[in-house]
Amino acid sequence: xxxxxxxxxxxxxxxLAFITVALCRIPVVLFLSYEPKDVIIxxxxxxxxxIAAVIISLVSSFLEMVTISxxxxxxxxxxxxxxxxxxxxxxxxxxKKHTVKNAIIGLVCAVIFMTVVMLVWNYCITPIYMKVDRSxxxxxxxxxxxxxxxxxxxxxxxxxxxxxxxxxxxxxxxGIVPESKSSSSFGLNAWAVxxxxxxxxxxxxxxxxxxxxx
Numbered sequence: 001x002x003x004x005x006x007x008x009x010x011x012x013x014x015x016l017a018f019i020t021v022a023l024c025r026i027p028v029v030l031f032l033s034y035e036p037k038d039v040i041i042x043x044x045x046x047x048x049x050x051i052a053a054v055i056i057s058l059v060s061s062f063l064e065m066v067t068i069s070x071x072x073x074x075x076x077x078x079x080x081x082x083x084x085x086x087x088x089x090x091x092x093x094x095x096k097k098h099t100v101k102n103a104i105i106g107l108v109c110a111v112i113f114m115t116v117v118m119l120v121w122n123y124c125i126t127p128i129y130m131k132v133d134r135s136x137x138x139x140x141x142x143x144x145x146x147x148x149x150x151x152x153x154x155x156x157x158x159x160x161x162x163x164x165x166x167x168x169x170x171x172x173x174x175g176i177v178p179e180s181k182s183s184s185s186f187g188l189n190a191w192a193v194x195x196x197x198x199x200x201x202x203x204x205x206x207x208x209x210x211x212x213x214x
Contacts, residue, residue, distance in 0.1 A: 045091030
């Protein structure tokens with residue numbers, strides 16, 4: 001893919017990531033909400049590489065900060081950290097070898113890494129954002145923030161596994177993305193569907209756990 005196409009696709013994906021935040025924000029618990037922005041960012045990473053994922057995260061989070069967000073620079077920083085922790089982890093592992101197995105391993109590792117990272121950052125930043133003592137935030141980490149991030153990551157994983165193949169196929173047919181030279185490229189096979197079903201099941205269980213705790 002030439003430089004112009006990469007820049008154009010990065011810009012389009014950045015806009016799509018922002019649109020998903022603007023149109024598809026779903027409140028879950030407390031100040032936490034779900035939006036499928038990381039699906040777009042991770043798809044961008046799968047197609048263009050981890051640097052593109054970082055750029056898409058920065059651009060979409062900046063657009064969110066200056067338009068629809070009320071959390072200011074704190075929200076911007078948290079959004080970028082969370083998106084990069086998820087998308088870059090999945091992308092780095094998947095780019096080692098473009099197979100279903102690596103995609104699933106990468107996404108599972110992304111869920112785990114993002115969850116750990118956000119526990120730490122919520123512990124550090126949430127007291128500043130909410131203007132409360134840190135001791136009031138600690139009781140929220142395990143019953144609310146931990147399952148929320150696993151829920152969010154699992155839903156994103158399911159969506160990525162289900163939509164990647166149709167999207168990359170359409171981009172290749174349009175000539176935006178070149179045909180893969182590897183015979184082991186990612187395909188929507190039984191393992192991807194099974195992993196997506198498991199991820200949705202885990203997400204559903206965690207959703208009811210969170211609602212029960214709130």
